[in-house]
Amino acid sequence: MAITVVGSVAYDSIETPAGRRERCLGGAATYFSLAASFFTDVRVIAVVGEDFGPAEQAVFDARQIDTRGIEHTAGKSFFWAGSYMESLNEAKTEITDLNVFATFNPQIPDAYRDSDFLFLANIDPVLQRRVREQMPDVKLVAGDTMNYWINDHRPALLQMLKGLDILLINDTETRVLGGNTNMVLAANAVMALGPDTLVVKHGEYGATLFNGGNSNTFKVPALPLDEVVDPTGAGDSFAGGFFGYLASQPELTPGAFRRAMFYGSVMGSFAVQCFGTERLQELTRERIDARFNEFVALTHLD
Amino acid sequence: MAITVVGSVAYDSIETPAGRRERCLGGAATYFSLAASFFTDVRVIAVVGEDFGPAEQAVFDARQIDTRGIEHTAGKSFFWAGSYMESLNEAKTEITDLNVFATFNPQIPDAYRDSDFLFLANIDPVLQRRVREQMPDVKLVAGDTMNYWINDHRPALLQMLKGLDILLINDTETRVLGGNTNMVLAANAVMALGPDTLVVKHGEYGATLFNGGNSNTFKVPALPLDEVVDPTGAGDSFAGGFFGYLASQPELTPGAFRRAMFYGSVMGSFAVQCFGTERLQELTRERIDARFNEFVALTHLD
Numbered sequence: 321m322a323i324t325v326v327g328s329v330a331y332d333s334i335e336t337p338a339g340r341r342e343r344c345l346g347g348a349a350t351y352f353s354l355a356a357s358f359f360t361d362v363r364v365i366a367v368v369g370e371d372f373g374p375a376e377q378a379v380f381d382a383r384q385i386d387t388r389g390i391e392h393t394a395g396k397s398f399f400w401a402g403s404y405m406e407s408l409n410e411a412k413t414e415i416t417d418l419n420v421f422a423t424f425n426p427q428i429p430d431a432y433r434d435s436d437f438l439f440l441a442n443i444d445p446v447l448q449r450r451v452r453e454q455m456p457d458v459k460l461v462a463g464d465t466m467n468y469w470i471n472d473h474r475p476a477l478l479q480m481l482k483g484l485d486i487l488l489i490n491d492t493e494t495r496v497l498g499g500n501t502n503m504v505l506a507a508n509a510v511m512a513l514g515p516d517t518l519v520v521k522h523g524e525y526g527a528t529l530f531n532g533g534n535s536n537t538f539k540v541p542a543l544p545l546d547e548v549v550d551p552t553g554a555g556d557s558f559a560g561g562f563f564g565y566l567a568s569q570p571e572l573t574p575g576a577f578r579r580a581m582f583y584g585s586v587m588g589s590f591a592v593q594c595f596g597t598e599r600l601q602e603l604t605r606e607r608i609d610a611r612f613n614e615f616v617a618l619t620h621l622d
Numbered sequence: 623m624a625i626t627v628v629g630s631v632a633y634d635s636i637e638t639p640a641g642r643r644e645r646c647l648g649g650a651a652t653y654f655s656l657a658a659s660f661f662t663d664v665r666v667i668a669v670v671g672e673d674f675g676p677a678e679q680a681v682f683d684a685r686q687i688d689t690r691g692i693e694h695t696a697g698k699s700f701f702w703a704g705s706y707m708e709s710l711n712e713a714k715t716e717i718t719d720l721n722v723f724a725t726f727n728p729q730i731p732d733a734y735r736d737s738d739f740l741f742l743a744n745i746d747p748v749l750q751r752r753v754r755e756q757m758p759d760v761k762l763v764a765g766d767t768m769n770y771w772i773n774d775h776r777p778a779l780l781q782m783l784k785g786l787d788i789l790l791i792n793d794t795e796t797r798v799l800g801g802n803t804n805m806v807l808a809a810n811a812v813m814a815l816g817p818d819t820l821v822v823k824h825g826e827y828g829a830t831l832f833n834g835g836n837s838n839t840f841k842v843p844a845l846p847l848d849e850v851v852d853p854t855g856a857g858d859s860f861a862g863g864f865f866g867y868l869a870s871q872p873e874l875t876p877g878a879f880r881r882a883m884f885y886g887s888v889m890g891s892f893a894v895q896c897f898g899t900e901r902l903q904e905l906t907r908e909r910i911d912a913r914f915n916e917f918v919a920l921t922h923l924d
Contacts, residue, residue: 408803501710503826504848524805525827528846539920541841544830546806578923618841619921621880 321459321567324432325352326365326451327441327556328421329372329390330398334595335405338549344596345376347398348441348464351553354600355560355587356439357383358608360567363432365389365451369396369420379601388429395420408548409523426451437567441556442466445473445480452483460572462486462563464555470497481514488519488559503528519562519581521555521588529581536574540581541618543589543611550595554588557600561587561608586611623761623869626734627654628667628753629743629858630723631674631692632700636897637707640851646898647678649700650743650766653855656902657862657889658741659685660910662869665734667691667753671698671722681903690731697722710850711825728753739869743858744768747775747782754785762874764788764865766857772799783816790821790861805830821864821883823857823890831883838876842883843920845891845913852897856890859902863889863910888913 327349333342353362363386368376372392380387401415426447438455440448440463448463463484469477470493481487487510489497497513498506507518507530517531526541562584569576586608593599629651635644655664665688670678674694682689703717728749740757742750742765750765765786771779772795783789789812791799799815800808809820809832819833828843864886871878888910895901 502848502850504846507846508848522827525824526841526843528843530846537846537920539828539843539846541828541830541843544806544809544832544839544841546804546810548804575923582923616923618839621877621884621918621922 321436322361322363322434323356323437323439323563323567324363324365324389324428324435324455324458325349325356325439325441326426326448327352327439327443328398329364329366329368329376330400331371332552332596333399333401333415334550334552335403336408336550336595337405338547339595341550341595343399345379346400346552346596348443348553348556350379350597351556351591351600352439352441352560352563353380353385354383354597355557355591356564356567357385358587358603358605359561359564359583360437362386362564363389363429363435365426365428365432367391367393367420367424369393372397379597382601386431389427389432391427393420402552404551408551411552428454436460437462437563439463439559439563440480440484441559442469445469445476449476449480449483452480460485460566462488462559464488464559465493467493467496478513484515486517486519486563487515488521488555488562490521490523490555494518494520504530517577519584521558523551523554526585527558527581529577531577538578538581540585540615542585543614543618545589545593548592551592552596554591557591558584558588561585582612582615583608586615623738624663624665624736625658625739625741625865625869626665626667626691626730626737626757626760627651627658627741627743628728628750629654629741629745630700631666631668631670631678632702633673634854634898635701635703635717636852636854637705638710638852638897639707640849641897643852643897645701647681648702648854648898650745650855650858652681652899653858653893653902654741654743654862654865655682655687656685656899657859657893658866658869659687659862660889660905660907661863661866661885662739664688664866665691665731665737667728667730667734669693669695669722669726671695674699681899684903688733691729691734693729695722704854706853710853713854730756738762739764739865741765741861741865742782742786743861744771747771747778751778751782751785754782762787762868764790764861766790766861767795769795769798780815786817788819788821788865789817790823790857790864792823792825792857796820796822806832819879821886823860825856828887829860829883831879833879840880840883842887842917844887845916845920847891847895850894853894855899856893859893860886860890863887884914884917885910888917
C-alpha cells in the first residue's frame with residue numbers, strides 16, 4: 321500500500337573523517353522515500369527552490385517515487401551543513417538555512433489521498449498535524465521529531481503525538497520526552513502521550529520496538545561496520561525501511577513489526593556506507609534481502 | 623567441566639538511586655562464581671581478611687562453590703565504595719582499599735589443577751599471567767581487565783593477553799586497547815594481541831561477540847528493565863554466565879558460543895535487579911532458562 325511522506329528535501333554539506341561533500345541531495349523525506357521505495361509506492365510532499373534541478377529529480381524518478389507533491393517555489397532549497405569530525409554519533413550543525421522551508425505550507429495532491437500509510441518526518445509539529453488532519457482515513461501514521469520541538473514547542477508536539485500510531489525517535493529524545501532516565505519507564509511515558517508503538521533508535525547499538533509491556537518489546541542491533549562514511553540520514557533510512565516494509569505487508573502482525581525492525585536497521589546500515597544518498601540510490605531488493613539475512617545470522621541462535 | 627577463577631572477593635559499599643548498602647559481599651570472583659555455578663563446578667582462588675566470616679562463606683557453600691583456594695590472612699578484605707547517583711552506566715569510585723589484596727600471591731590448590739577452564743578476573747595482569755602459567759593444560763582461558771591496566775600497565779597486560787583465548791571487556795576498554803574509535807577495527811586490533819575471541823560488553827546495550835571477521839560476529843541485547851537497582855557486578859555476572867555455560871558444553875561449537883552470549887546477558891540482567899549478589903543467590907536454573915527464553919523472544923523473528 322502507498323505511503324505519503326511529508327518532510328524536507330534539502331541540500332547537505334557534510335564533513336566526516338572519510339571526507340567532505342558539498343551540497344549533496346539530502347533531507348529526511350529524501351532518505352525516507354528512497355529507503356521505503358524498495359518495499360512499496362512512495363509519494364512525497366515537500367518544498368524545493370530553484371536550485372532543485374533535473375539531476376535531483378532523476379534520483380526520485382529512478383526509484384519511481386511520486387513527486388507531484390513537491391512544490392517548486394522561488395528561492396533556495398533548505399540547506400544544512402554539518403560535521404562529524406568530533407564524533408560519528410552526533411552531527412555538529414554548522415549552518416541551517418530554512419530558505420523556502422520557512423514558509424512551507426504542505427498541500428496534499430488529490431492523487432495522494434488514497435494513501436493508507438502516512439509518515440510525518442521531522443518538521444514543525446504544527447505542519448505535521450496539519451497534514452495528519454487532512455488525511456483522516458489513513459490506516460497507519462508514523463512520525464519523527466527532535467529535541468528542538470520537544471523542548472521548545474512542546475504544546476504543539478503533544479497535539480501532534482495524539483495523531484500518531486508509531487513514533488520513531490532516539491534515546492535522548494525518548495528520555496527527554498518521557499521525563500525519565502530509565503528507558504523502559506521513559507518509553508511507557510511517551511506511549512501514554514499518543515503513539516501505541518515507539519521505536520527508539522540507539523545509533524550504533526540498533527533500535528528497540530516498544531508496544532505496550534515487555535512481552536512485546538523487540539530489539540534489533542546495528543550492523544558492525546568497519547567504516548561509517550557518513551551517518552547523515554541513518555535514522556530517516558531506518559524509518560523508510562521500517563515503515564516501507566510494514567506498508568508492503570497484507571497484515572500488521574507482531575511478526576511483520578519484527579521484520580520491519582530488521583529492514584529498518586538494514587536500510588540504516590546501507591545509508592551510512594556512502595556520502596548522502598549514494599548507497600541508497602544503487603541498491604537492489606536482492607542486496608537488501610542478503611543483508612537482512614546477515615542480521616538474522618548476527619542475532620539468531622540457529 | 624570445572625572452572626577455576628582467580629579474582630577479588632571483597633566488601634562493597636554501594637549507593638544508587640534505589641538506596642544504599644554497606645559492606646555487602648562483592649568482588650569480581652564472587653559475582654563470576656555465583657553466576658557460573660548454575661552451569662558447572664566452580665573453584666575460586668582469592669584472598670580474604672579476618673572480616674570474612676561464616677555468613678560470607680555460606681554464600682559460596684550454598685552454591686557448592688569450591689573455596690579451598692581462598693586464602694585467609696591477617697588484616698581486612700579488599701574494600702570498595704562507589705556511587706551510581708550520577709549515572710547508572712558508570713560507578714564513581716569513592717574508596718578503594720586493597721587491604722590483604724595488596725600482597726596477594728595466588729596459590730593454586732592441587733585439587734584445582736585438573737580444571738579445564740580458567741577465568742582470570744580483573745586483577746593485576748602480572749598475577750593473571752602467573753596463574754595462567756601455573757595451569758598450562760587448561761582447555762580454554764578467558765579474562766577481563768580494565769582501563770587502569772590498559773593505560774598504566776600495558777607491557778604486563780600485553781604479555782597476559784597472549785595467554786588468553788577469550789577477552790571480555792567493555793566498549794571504552796576495547797577502543798583504548800585497540801587504538802581505534804571504530805568498534806570493528808578496534809576489536810580486530812585487540813584480537814591481534816592474543817585472544818581469538820573478544821566479547822565487548824555494552825552495558826544497557828548488551829554485548830557483541832567477535833571472533834575473526836563479521837561472519838562470526840554475534841550480538842545479544844540487554845534486557846530492558848524498568849528498574850536497575852545496582853549495576854555492580856553486571857559484567858562479572860555476564861562473564862560467569864557466558865563462561866559457565868561454555869564449560870558445561872560437550873563441544874565449543876559456534877552455537878555454544880551464541881547461547882553462551884545469551885546466558886551471559888541473562889545473568890547480567892539478574893545481577894542488577896538487587897543490591898550486591900542478592901539476586902544471584904536466590905536464583906534457580908529454571909528461572910534462568912525462563913529468562914533465556916525472554917531473550918529469544920526479544921531478538922528472534924519467529
